[in-house]
Amino acid sequence: MRDVAIVGIGLSRWGEVWDASLRTLWTEAALAALDDAGIDRVDAITVGSMAPGLFVGQEHLGGLLAGELGMAGVPATRVESACASGGVSLRTAFAEIASGLADIVLATGVEKMTDVSGDECTAALAAAADAELEVFPGATFPALYAMMARAHMARWGTTREQLAMVAVKNHRHGSLNPHAQFRQQITVKDVLSSAKVADPLNILDCSPITDGAAAVVLADMATARTLAHGRPIIRIAGVGQASDHMALQSRSDMTTLPATTAAAQRAFAMAGKTPADVHVAEVHDCFTIAEIIVLEALGLCPAGEGGRQAESGRTALGGALPVNPSGGLKSKGHPVGATGVAQAVEIANQLRGAAGKRQVPAARVGLTQNMGGTGASTVVHILEVVS
């Protein structure tokens, strides 16, 4: 298997972007990544996007966006695993290069979510859950994660305040990120007094609706060395993906995320590393409870200790293991198909030492974890500096 490295990164504007369409946002990110890599051609394109058909009436993004970028002809494929679509885009691009089918691949993600009403948006996102077992009976994603939160609180004594502390930490991180959708700092009291969404989750426990795109350029190692421009080369040392039963009711336990654990184990084994080797991580905090359970599932803390991670300061910038220095989905925003790619953009920035005020000192190994639904799909990547 050929080694694969990240040689370019780019983001579009993120937020409620009223003056740009899906294709405009995507092209912003793609051009930024190509410019960063210093190239103007690629062998293939992958596009992670969850539900462009439901959000903007457009499927077939591969062909559309290759043409939009002036690259008609280049093989271009959309991949989808709900909110893990970006992570899957990265992994699909990795396999293209690892197999030898391509030397340089533009791996991207995009979602344009604000062109529909709130109800239509909720309905589109619900398509990531089991329509027959969850959606028709009336469950929404906040409701499903609220049940996971209640179960975790009952089993491990996780507190309402600990949930809030995840949001407080990620907003603090996001306040240092010029790219974040929400840059205001918040307090535990703010979270606890914000509007109830699905008990025990309040609106400030939830990631927002976001328009945005992200792109990374991947290359085989020989090509990567010619494109380094004096910057560190960032190798994708491990990739792991796994699935789980779609419906929460089909699982034996609501307080764990077996797909995240399996994906992490595969990625760590491939990289020849353990959780103790990780210096910085971007994980899928779609709701505050998600970050807590994900840290346990990844092996970055013991089972049941997830609630204490933000509380103790361990996962804050300046702590032993900063998690979501970008602000995470909570503060940076969550254009669902773009998120998994944007996580890699942040980790690449950290490993380059180019993360500005939110730089984790001496970070040489980073992890991304991106998941779909309530965890029925998870993709984990381990990145490391090799020069």
Place this chain on the structure above:
Amino acid sequence: MRDVAIVGIGLSRWGEVWDASLRTLWTEAALAALDDAGIDRVDAITVGSMAPGLFVGQEHLGGLLAGELGMAGVPATRVESACASGGVSLRTAFAEIASGLADIVLATGVEKMTDVSGDECTAALAAAADAELEVFPGATFPALYAMMARAHMARWGTTREQLAMVAVKNHRHGSLNPHAQFRQQITVKDVLSSAKVADPLNILDCSPITDGAAAVVLADMATARTLAHGRPIIRIAGVGQASDHMALQSRSDMTTLPATTAAAQRAFAMAGKTPADVHVAEVHDCFTIAEIIVLEALGLCPAGEGGRQAESGRTALGGALPVNPSGGLKSKGHPVGATGVAQAVEIANQLRGAAGKRQVPAARVGLTQNMGGTGASTVVHILEVVS
């Protein structure tokens, strides 16, 4: 790059299947392919599907279907390139094995199209065209292909009767296929007197709306040899994919399909073969004009000669180069996400010598061509018997 072979094939029921849901149809095809391969585990799953969000309100098919099959845990990814989603599913699975990320992959495609009204179905399919440049102004797919037909007739003298002869040939083939949606033979007169859809195309020039799923099991060559059970091993000798401008108006010529030509050139180069080596082909005859232009684009006949292929009998069973022995999209049916995989099922059956009444004698090299929209995505595979 590791060699990859097909070791199992399966189809669900095809047609207007009122008593089965998307997940039921998919599971029928998946179980048939696993049974054919004689295995009960795989390392990964790919699912080609164009618009399950618009057709049945369900995205995130990877996680959903892995669980449905009793394989929760296995990495499972949906891929989409409109009507080329099945071909892209096959190519993505190929890269998984070629790279070494997996040894055995279940490559599938599915679409459940009859659970919505005709208007909703047309709108869902239109999401494969350029929403801003084609759909909002009012174009539908029959209209777009009708313009391509008119242009081809004007440039090359292709006749209305030659279009009809493609449908007549494919219905004759389909009458020999127990799996085809339409098994009745038709005449040129039937086609010419059928209802007008978009001049010059009548309803019998158009592929139907179909529910269905298809699956193939791919494996690395060493594993494939252990699963041969005395049957010929069928290697995927070449894969090619390419894109084109999405909107017909953005292309320089409406009578050619450059993405198909580029994908074919890549696949032939990788396989070390030429069009003259092909014994049997399954191509994307979503409309009669499509088969005509595709044959030219693939290099299976000279430019401008596509209209004469069915007329002369060359592409019929018994001719020098049988095309769409399964009945093609026209007669076998076209569940859009499944079609690209089903083409590989037919070619595998032909290369095994197991195609019954529609067997092409001594077929050892076959080709599949699957395309999305009016050709903005194309995937070509070349299969050959290696033992």
